[in-house]
Amino acid sequence: MDTSYHVIGLMSGTSLDGLDIAHCRFTYKSHNWIYEILNTTTLTYTNELIDSLRDAETASGLELVELDHAFGRFMGQQVHEFVQQHGIRPDFVASHGHTIFHQPGKHISLQLGHGAYLAAHAQLPVVSDFRTLDIALGGQGAPLVPIGDALLFGKYDYCINLGGIANVSYSHNGKRLAFDTSACNMLLNTLANSVGKPYDNNGELARSGMLAPQLLEALNRPAYFLDPAPKSLGKEWILEHSLKSIEESAASVADKLHTVCHHIAQQLRQALPQLHEGQHHVLLTGGGAFNGYLVEQIQQQLGSKYNVEVPAPEVVSFKEALIFAFLGVLRWRGEHNCLSSVTGASRDNIGGAIYLF
Template structure:
């Protein structure tokens, strides 16, 4: 049997607006699944203009969002071309793009990730696979999280896979099903308050470490109904804007105290999702893995063995897995699990665009 291999560019833009993560990765078919090698990785920071465009799109008109969808596709295509040229990449099967989430209200039947696939394909001359969430929502699912299929097939040696990005999300195996869900906001909230005092983010958690815990705010945050809701469940920026920010701002605390309290909120919610009776491995990726104060507080709250991988895996695991979702789609294999999203069935999600005139 001839083993297959694929060379794929993966794109990921998270809700925390840190920038565009772009990876070039090689996947190989193995006896028991797939192996991968991250060959080139880069985060391209957003200009202030793009950061504002993406942040403010939440309140833009339909016509403005339609235009932004195309313009952002142009930006993605041009960024891919620059990445290819910079790294002298010659072999590419396709580009897999997550896009940037503007709306995510699956319980109301819609989700929107902008970055037009046809535009990316036209600019790069490459096949593009994108729009991984809408089919799942149409099938009654949450459209998220989508990373767990990658956790299952690429990172199966860990009991728990925890990502600390704009939101915290977790996945794990329970009997024959992969279970996954969004836990709570993380960097999307922490970065917002750090910026109020002149920092792009709270490096190593140094601001939070100086703050005082406000137990009243902590208790109110922990009583938010979402946390008691059954899975499957997922979060979007709407939740932060409509629920989290109003609660926090009502207390009129110093930024350091907000960050200190929110760290405790994150830790409480994560620990509540873990089986702390068994010592298991907990893989942590995403920007929050660099928040030393947050990680140390989490270590105090669980007996699970926390594993912080190499820097590339921390930073680019999601972009890697969206490249992998594209691989599965290209092979007509399941890339979206009903046990995770609550959809009517497992399915192969995503839309394929080619540069055909």
């Protein structure tokens, strides 16, 4: 008998480009999961909310709690409006929240957007806080998406997400492996913002620039890039290393964008092992997949044995929201949704707090 779930997935990424909402249906049929993306939207944040989220790491404890509740309330209100607009009744909401701290070396990862406030204002059950159990079990609490890559996008050899942070997942010797490869849109959007643009449309500014060798060397220098997995990046590391190198460079904005694209592509090349003798199929999603120049550099760096595919815009934009909805389904069913082979935890685990409504 087929089993189906209607779920709303929520994703707020480190690039602060808005709240992704995806209404999805998941059907378990003949021992396989089938997904459908039914309705979607991205809500652009106000400047005030962007400032609050960007500055949250320096907020007082009281201010942080207030923002956690306020952001949960905001997401709940947006979900309630989305549900009313589309005339739907999902089984529950699954929310990643918005990451403020991610310091796995200190066993810390904090995502704002309290699930209880989200549930109260969405008037729906909520699954949230997917990372904490894994961290308590000694893991990085990240990346979380790989089990969704394996079960929903298993036809690809590699799944690459070009979000605020770029990461890759793939199966090797019977295990799913995944890790963050470099900062991505956090760098590209910051540079575009500096010249009054929300982002570098199709990588046009990057394409117009030239390589800045000293900046490229500085971006590639940190030891993180040679560290073995499991490993993951947080905003704090990116501010201290990648963004600091960019700020210290005298290159033009166009040259910086050009060079950052080369940095991202080079780190992906370094991260992807050759899994077999045949053609390798690579799925590219996340906002960076709309950057034509970056995609060209990735294909060029990987070479002819790798077919880089950018799927339909809906999958590019909403894959993370889709997969967090799916992680919620696995949590709802009491099945593992976080892999120790990816995070380094002592065992696979079932992450997520449930708030019933």
